[in-house]
Amino acid sequence: MSAILGPIHHWLFRKIKIQNDLTNTLITTAKDKGLNTAVLADIDEKFGSLPEGDLGNVIDPTNIHGWLQDKIAIVERRLAYVAKNLTEGNPDAIGIICESARTFGKENAIGSGASPVDGFEYYENTFVSGMPCDGVNMVVNEDSDELMWQETVDIHKQYWDEVGADVSLFYEIRNAMIEGVFDGSGLTYYALGNGTYKLVRE
Template identity: 40%
Template sequence: MSMFLGPIHYWLYDKIGNQEMLTSRFAEAALADGSLDDISDYVRELPQLETVIDEENIHGWLQSRIEDGERRYAALVIALTAKDPGVMDRLTEEAYAFGAQHGLPDGTAPADAYKAFEDFFVNGMPCDQVNQVTENTDQTLSWEQTQDLHARAWSSQGGDVNAYYQLRKSVMDGMLSGSGLQLSMPDTDHYTIHLA
């Protein structure tokens, strides 16, 4: 990465911000319903990037923000499901509603929906090139996740990364809810956006 802040750094920081918004949404709902008494271990405010980033180590600083955000999100979901395994249904609904708040318009092309996902979700650093498109037509777009960069955060907290993928799929479904598109996910590494 560049030694100077550029558009790619702001793009990645915005994606980290999306993850933080979802974490905060889950945490605040848990605080409101009494599932948690204190959410300070889970939520973080994200100041303007240029006011906080280490310009001597831009890549490392952003990588550490990704890892911290993933770890706190995993810890929160794991803590909530440990208290009440049935809470995943509520979290899934919250994730869908969060996605719908960032919904794509009717008539969105599959390729544009994929780009929206790439612009929204954290999948490691851009140089990791986690997602690889395997099919792209006017009717459908498929991609494969070539490595799982989320599992480490979940295993470090004693959890199952499948919860991450279940919730991310719900966010994606919410984003597509008004677009005329649907997402198929036969497993955590393979995805297809197609006409509904």
């Protein structure tokens, strides 16, 4: 394993932290809205937590790839656990969660005047899609007014299956956050099904 920490590692850890922040925001919103968050009391014990501080001070320099992969697993499982436990027996909870995710997306919005290419780059810089070597998101069509991409593999399902959560909840939450990210940008986001998505200039 390389012991050299490069820009791509900082890029990936930033995305991991964004997903961790999203999960923490959902927990805070759930508390504020009176949802049963007592069921989440053991989340750190079950899945661990993300270390605080600069990447260079917290990462294992002898196993950079493995350390980052482990942190992806932590934030994926934590989000799955929160979604599963808040929605079980409470059909209204997913609406509250998605509205919170949409607001979180707006707080991390791209801003106005972005091209579809800019929008996709921002998406890639914001959302966890496995490790860079997984090559999950593949652009299949691109011009000045539209960009379409395909997820080559469902990189999230394995973690949601481990937790016993329905991965469709993940896509509801992520889509809501993406809508927030592109709100007011001049781009419209479409989830077309079968892992295909596009950004269209309004």
